[in-house]
Amino acid sequence: MQKVASLPLPSADALGASAALSTAIADAIAASGGWIGFDRYMSLALYAPRLGYYSGGAAKFGRDAGDGSDFITAPELTPFFARTLARQFAPLLGTDLREVMEFGAGTGRLAADLLLALEAEGALPDAYRIVELSGELRVRQQQTLAERAPHLSDRVTWLDTLPERFEGVVVGNEVLDAMPVRLFARAGGQWHERGVARDGDGFAYEDRPLDPAAIPAALQAVPGNHDVVTETHAEAEGFVRAVGAMLARGAAFFIDYGFPSSEYYHPQRVGGTLMCHYRHHAHPDPFLYPGLQDITAHVNFSGLAEAAVDAGLAVSGFASQARFLMNAGITDLMMSLDPSDARAFLPQANAVQKLLSEAEMGELFKVIALTRGLDEALPLAGFARGDRSFAL
Template sequence: MNPKARQSDSLPAPGADALAQSEALTQLIRERIAAAGGWLPFDRYMDLALYAPGLGYYSGGAMKFGRRAEDGSDFVTAPELSPLFAKTLARPVEQALRESGTRRVMEFGAGTGKLAAGLLTALAELDVEIESYEIVDLSGELRDRQRATLMAQAPTLAAKVEWIDALPDAFEGVVIGNEVLDAMPVRLVVRKLGAWHERGVVAEGEGFAFADRPVAVDAQIEQIDAAIDETNDEPFAEYVTETHEAALAFTKTVCTMLVRGAAFFIDYGFPRREFYHAQRAGGTLMCHYRHRAHADPFLYPGLQDITAHVEFTGIAEAGVETGADLLGFTSQARFLMNAGVTDVLSDIDPSDVKRFLPAANAVQKLLSEAEMGELFKVIAFSRGISGTVDAFMSGDRSHTL
């Protein structure tokens, strides 16, 4: 039995309908590989696996977000983990809206809609009158879940929400992207004995395999090459990493669109010097299926998430290049602490054990270095805001970018 078969056998098997979807997507990708001459860059494979219309992971009908594998989901995000995440995030959002004199919010990749419902409710409690809450999400299935969540959890505010298919040329307000950057397609590049290659995908048997091709060294690879050598003392026979063209382009688009207000991005990753540390010599590509992480992007195409850690120095440079200000950069733990997550938790009566203990445990996961607190970072850009917001006033790490 080959290793992929063993890995597949160790994970829950998909149902017949899901497997049929995956097989249809596999056939589509194989056709694209053939049309490209037998080799497809990995970012094109990842784009198809995640976003192929009707078949990709985010554009199809997979459950995606949830608390446990038994509900058919693959991973949990901070808004799913605790409603206190949205209630705390509402504070810097409120301050950014107030400081910029704006009243609109735009969220990318709104998941199940819990963050939108929580933010709308918390902002209303802070006496903020939102003109509109715009959601950008490619998945029709997720849009339906978002509508249902909003009607259930924020029925009086749901009318303020609209789903948009195209970005406006200009936007005044606050933009939010929670775990959006990590889901954008990445190129895979490999340095072998000093020579750079691009790692692509070929058809093999009934599935796929990696295949490397020599690649011309461009400015981005030169930058990576220098960062690897600067960060590490020992040489590497092989060093695998990612380039983040899609995330950089997205950041530039959002920061160009933002004419007044702020944009907050929350995701896992590192500044450049940490990103290219020896610990990540095999790259950061990771897959999530039924709450289990593994490294095989060819398992069940369209039914599993494929992600890569964010290189935040590049994101900062991309935003600032547009003329936006870097509002701040820090760990999720520091950001939430500064924003008053402990005060939000204290609103729950500790004697109400059934409510308080689960809430406290969830907050601990949001803040703990061993959980989400240190790996996840918050980076924000602004226009028309003097200084920063309170959530970045202590422990800002912009100097590390």
Template sequence: MHKGASLPLPPADALSASAALSAHIGRAIDDAGGWLGFDRYMALALYAPGLGYYSGGAAKFGRDARDGSDFITAPELSPYFARTLARQFAPLLAQGLSQVLEFGAGTGRLAADLLLALEQEGQLPERYAIVELSGELRARQQATLATRAPHLAPRVAWLDTLPEHFEGIVVGNEVLDAMPVRLFARSHGRWLERGVARRDSDADASDAAFGFSDRPVAADALPEALHAVAGDHDIVTETHAEAEGFMRAVGTMLTRGAVFLIDYGFPAAEYYHPQRVGGTLMCHYRHHAHPDPFLYPGLQDITAHVNFSGIAHAAADAGLTVAGFASQARFLMNAGITELLMALDPNDTRNFLPAANAVQKLLSEAEMGELFKVIALTRDFDATLPLAGFARGDRSHAL
């Protein structure tokens, strides 16, 4: 029986696109001698030009499976997410930072709502840049801005690559989790790298084209993060060289300003905790979370939680300073999300209750409030930096 039998079946055109990507991945495996590291497989599944999940035409972001989407993000869930970020960003813009640069802009909802909120705060940036490689997502972002903030759309520019130098505020919501990870398995005290190979269709009842394949790792080739994994019990986990390399590139780019990254994850001590034996790899398809990265290549998201200690250390390597690290709930409450919500009339239940329910999901430990974290990193902007979002509950010491 197909592993995805309990999930919605994609339409014929989507299945055809997935088959084309599978063929592309299969050729890459053959060219590599029959085995690809999982990071390479994940990169192809998500970003292969014209075929990958983020480079193709899948809906991705939305409220539920009925709109063809796979997951919802905080900016889509509530405008109060962007409005609260604006309360943190406005004082920084007032101190001379004139630009905002966003990664992972999705549908453009965060950009539109941030600009509208910063306009209300009286601190519009002179320029709002979005780094976006996907033509399909760029078009969605342009449409969102044209609809939600048409008078501010001229301030927005799209970039294909990181600028060489940037001074201002950098923001990324759910960017790091979509960066390819390497997989490792420790079995009977021995580390193996978990890669991907073609699967013999007769080997089991699955019709997936690919499967996991493990290779021994020499001790001197083992990523440094894994040397600190306690015990000798069997475990599967990830390392994040690409996300850490991205952080170093951002640090090199930033000449002055602050970086805010929001994502789900843990400090290293929690990430590599002895009880987290199965790793954090997860896939999202039509608002169903499941663990099979080989289901419908190109039609589902593949993610891993973020090791924020690794991100902090990479940032430090690039000369950045950790200015704060907190749960999303604590950051948003510190920055004033409840005050913003209470500006609504509680007696106007038609407007107040949906807004309050959405904010509750942003804050609840059972939803996004605790699993999601916010890390802020700065360069040459510390002396007068009012980071209200970390005024209470800062966990920088845990990194």
């Protein structure tokens, strides 16, 4: 595919790392007879040791391309995101649940701000465990905690593998969208798996016809016979099953962009949801600068709910991010700020507006809560109004 001429050029070092990763991907393609599934490409591009986007040195999170970053997430936008989650978590942690486990903690902002907010709510967990695939991010998380919440950082530990059993609150913001997806293309009524082959010095899509018996069950939800490209999410669903097997008692909250299956596989969504982020430009080319850009797909929340139920969890809520944050009290929390202090108030008000606005993150982002063994007298406030679990 064409490189996007208008995008900022990476540094020479970054281009060198990208070339090394491209060689590793080319080797993987050669070892597999000239073709790999897109999920394998995405896994290498994001997580290959030292060279993948999340394992390597890219700045990733930040406000704009000027700081070399590629995107911004809710915990980076404003501490009011973490403070509102703390409102939802505090009553749970006030029972005999005493631990939090965060998946994919990014820069560590959510961990630091959540711990500070839970301390303020009188519901400090005994332990805050982080599961992070990237060694580079683990170091950034340690730095952020040391800077923002030094007196609480000794409660934080990093896990290399999931414990067999966990009781507490689990949270993951924008983690599921970073899990590798398989791509499928239906053309002329025939399903193909869309994989990756060499193309000169780079890579290109190559579609291979699928035997009817090999068509994933999720694709039965794609109506009609029209041409379409879409994704399936076996890895994210397997991840939810693993969380389900581990969560002996408590609640898991996942926040991400996506839809229920009926919307995901709606006849009008013909191009799928794969999206790449490079220096705050969103574009569809996953072969641009491998290892230097993020690659994501929207989440199919129905598939996750099904995986959760298979693992014995209950789906206790599904709502838009705006609904969830408002139900959990974000507007009350904002009242702690003095609107006449424009320098403090306006940046936070703008950031909260971004979290809530339908045109930005409020509607596309959803929150799902998966629980086991929770006291029914403890309803989850975040879903008090506008729960859409029925749509899953």
